[in-house]
Amino acid sequence: MTTDESTALRASRSTEVTRLERVVVRFAGDSGDGMQLTGDRFTSEAAAFGNDLATLPNFPAEIRAPQGTLPGVSSFQLHFADYDILTPGDRPDVLVAMNPAALKSNIGDVPRGGTVIVNTDEFTSRNLTKVGYESDPLADDSLEPYTVHHVAMSTLTKGALEETGLGKKDAERAKNMFALGLLSWMYHRPTEGTERFLREKFAGKPVLAEANVLAFRAGWNYGETTESFATTYEVAPASLPSGTYRQITGNLALAYGILAAGQQSELPVMFGSYPITPASDVLHEISKHKNFNVTTFQAEDEIASIGAALGASYGGALGVTSTSGPGVALKSETVGFGVMTELPLIVIDVQRGGPSTGLPTKTEQADLLQAMHGRNGESPVPIVAPQSPGDCFDAALEAARIALVYRTPVFLLSDGAIANGSEPWLVPDVETLPDLRVKFATEPNATDGSGEFWPYVRDTETLAREWALPGTPDLQHRIGGLEKQDGAGNISYDPDNHERMVRLRQAKIDGITVPEATVDDPTGDASVLALGWGSTYGPIGAACRRVRAAGLPIAQVHLRHLNPLPANLGEILAAYDRVILPEMNLGQLAQLLRARYLVDIISHTKVAGLPFKAEELADTFTDVITSSNGKEGHL
């Protein structure tokens, strides 16, 4: 159905249309119900319509947890708005619950007065018992605070597909598209994209393609023709900076950033990886783009994947490896080897809940100290952290710049929230991307006039050593993990030399040029600073907006470079009465900053596997501001 047709249809009935600035919708169902796909499609519709948006997929680590159980619930939350938004939203205005488990595990997040749409077909006594409902919540008064729509989605879907010849079981599987159709009707979403998507996805199985399109239309028509939905909603397109936009997830942006780094440096990329949640999508994506002179190597383990990347770097490629926290633990020795041999290497860590196997599909920022210190000896490594899905692209280019200019491994700390979350992305013009080309060594450089090549002669400005590729005549040299003689690079156990080399390696990293931190303080009179790093940018920013809207001043600084820190950070921290630092860990950056700047930072932490909510941070910030007004001393 085209948009025109749908508008005409809608005009035939007197549904009230309410204009909203923003809406948060959450689809929740069994992990086999296709909720991620449904959410993705609804997101694409919002993007195509021109809304700003942010998403939060949330799914179990098990591929198929037992059907209908609480651990098996998978959900996808989308926040879309007519203005620029920063987070996937705290609480869903609308919850679509495909079964009792989905209702039970999500209803607590729905605010009073929120809308709940349930698939009544799944509310059988067996399914209710499975999740511990003693009475049917659709029949008792437990859902009284909400506007509840009872829709027999399975039955309606099967009915709509009767003509297709599909078996009942297969037909019922299209019920997620029914739900999508219904929501698309409620929010006046364009539908062409979804129909085209379904026809392409099932191109090899026309019957399934048709069935899904039929189910999608049936959902739409259900909203249109039944009287149960009195109101539909419109969320106007957002006024974002002009340009061409697309929707992007953090992992996709990371992959594109690596491709771009290869192009901008004019180096082949060796991408060594071992599958691990939630980083595997970076490997999947990059392996599709071998035409960018990218080799992907799925190694036998984490160790081999980083080893191959570093081996290729030695040969003049841009070596990249991607993993999550448990993989970083295994790669640590090779990162240290990269520090010692001073070769370029990008280590992508898409952080997840830890320790150990932890929470594979949930987010956390608790690998900061691992990246910073998780190696033997004094082993400094630069750290860059993207702040949003789209920002992963720029962060990858920045990590490549540092790795190539300074000949060092660099950590790129993404996390599960931005890896899978998506947002509209202003597509960059490739002409504006940084030039990352490097110069390899071409001639002997020994400072003693011997005419030899010394691998550890340093650039006086960057302290980087020369990158001499095998195959270059007269530059034969040996490098390794043993301590190097300053300059000549031969093995040296000399005490003074080790002292000098340890300090040189540290000075090289400390001296990396990084942009100064910028303060966002619209009123210019804030006495409290909200500081953050990585994926907390969205919730911290949204919380600052709320606080400011309530008339309280607050400044915000968000750090992309964690090592080295921006040169002006100490000055900034000293300029505020209070600095509050929310982190999805137990205060790792706070610990580093307290030690470095002797500033009594207020550490606000959460490790629930989910991002901060703007509401909770706004409350916390407000408390800090109001308690520091006119008061001396500490909280």
Next chain:
Amino acid sequence: MTAIDLGLPALGGLDDVPTTEEPGKAKDYKSDQEVRWCPGCGDYIVLNTVQSFLPSLGLKRENIVFVSGIGCSSRFPYYMNTYGMHSIHGRAPAIATGLATSRPDLSVWVVTGDGDALSIGGNHLIHTLRRNVNLTILLFNNRIYGLTKGQYSPTSDQGMVTKSTPMGSVDTPFNPISLALGAEATFVGRALDSDKKGLSEVLGAAAAHRGSALVEIYQNCPIFNDGAFDVLKDSDEAASRLIPLRTGEPVTFGPEGEHAVVRSGFGGLKVAATSEVSTADIVTHDPTIDDPAYAFALSRLDDQTLTHTPTGIFRQVQRPTYDDAAREQVSKARHNKPADLQAVLTGNDTWTVS
């Protein structure tokens, strides 16, 4: 020194490596670093053999790279005036895989020991062999941990008393040749450290092999496991223990050729008295047999006691290499579709805000 002509599709291990009219001499391959192995160490002989042998390949010296792990033998790259990397324990095959895959113009050599390759690096060794990456692995097997001063290794004899096994090792040792064959290795050879000629021959064939070549070198550790291979070097004993493998020739050995290798049981081999078997029963050595069972049976003639020790080339078969295939995919992709970064970044689903 030339590789054995197998009459197979001629894609050699060094085909993409630039050659020179002036490959130099052994001394050109010696670095200025003082060699610091213990006096009498078998590593010295191997180093000298490799340095003497390399000029015969006719390669540009700057296109040769030695990558090692950790252990006594892994100091090897420091003494070679080529490119070299002394890496981390057990990881040399992984690092070399990345290097060899991205640089077909390099002759890549991995130097490792029994602890480095078979213990901490066992995983990388088997997967490198399975992938058949174009590189040559020199496995110095002295059946002991030398650098850490004398603990038992994965090839030490059961019952061996070492610093960490005062009551004797209870571990069953690996047979490195059997292991490599089980890991789908396409080239497996063995030589003694003291046998310059034999080692050079195996090295030549290994270098010419396109794919992973594993060369096990029995190497004496004079400090912690002295004389482990003496029976193979003793003029009285050696001839009746060593089984030299010569392609196309019947496998016989002994001072007078009085021992022969014949088929036995379920695809196995055994040693028999030449006089008691018919000539037709004596196996004729052919390392190119596709079924690895033959080479495996040869490797099982050696039961750790060195009673019967085949040397030479056990297996030498052609199989596509990982690095060739990986590069082929990249080059095909580049040929089929120009890298248009702007197009990828933009994607198919955009909207415009004016």
